[in-house]
């Protein structure tokens with residue numbers, strides 16, 4: 028039987044390009060999903076350009092190279108982004124960045140969502156209106172889980188006791204087909220009034236599998252783009268410590284709720300949570316809404332001026 032020990036979770040509000048709270052080689056696994064490049068629903072115009080986005084991703088990758096221990100794994104849930112009909116090759120570019128920063132490209136899992144769970148508008152309908160060649164735009168029901176490794180892992184370093192406590196349930200592994208490069212998992216739809224409203228949260232099943240497959244009980248899992256704190260919650264459930272970084276201070280209450288901090292203190296938890304708020308944390312959602320508002324008024328003014336000229 029697994030002996031669950033008390034775990035510790037440090038949730039830091041600040042920019043993940045600087046993880047100064049973490050010592051070199053102190054992290055045993057990273058499970059994360061970076062912001063989708065200027066995704067219209069979640070981060071409209073967050074980045075000035077695609078190059079600026081990739082530059083931020085590189086800075087975080089560099090920090091991960093420093094904090095991730097020898098031989099350990101970084102899992103990145105991401106996908107190519109479609110904006111105004113143009114595709115941005117995020118998967119290929121992140122693979123290139125992580126390789127250039129010194130990680131080994133170990134694997135790629137395709138996470139397949141149920142067909143009825145598409146969040147963005149369907150593109151495939153175009154061909155129903157124009158059933159001719161060249162009108163084909165498929166609906167995307169997948170995301171990619173990129174798996175990188177920081178050099179070679181020394182299996183001898185793990186004690187037999189810890190190994191036993193972290194044993195993978197082979198029946199679950201076989202039954203739910205963890206062994207394939209495609210994982211069929213239902214995604215979280217951010218419906219109104221859900222805890223994850225407005226956050227592109229991943230389902231708990233993703234960190235659940237990755238944490239079980241790539242870390243041992245008592246080790247530390249990091250999510251540099253914490254969002255609502257899914258990775259941290261699952262790490263606590265599985266007897267792992269965790270660290271999270273999130274730039275948006277507006278998510279603090281959601282993270283607290285997900286980590287069970289809003290429940291009565293009579294409910295005894297087998298983990299401790301510390302929340303740190305740094306000076307570089309921002310009120311991102313408000314900032315983005317204001318940015319969109321400003322843009323709209325610029326467009327309105329421009330239209331008014333053009334009318335006058337005519």
Ligand SMILES: C[S@@+](CC[C@H](N)C(=O)[O-])C[C@H]1O[C@@H](n2cnc3c(N)ncnc32)[C@H](O)[C@@H]1O
Pocket residue numbers: 041042043044059060061062063083226227228229230251252253254255256257258272273274275278311
């Ligand atoms: C796709 S969401 C992560 C969702 C998370 N996996 C969950 O289940 O809730 C990406 C998160 O990264 C955050 N973020 C964006 N830029 C950041 C940065 N430079 N440092 C830390 N967090 C950042 C966004 O605010 C957003 O909450």
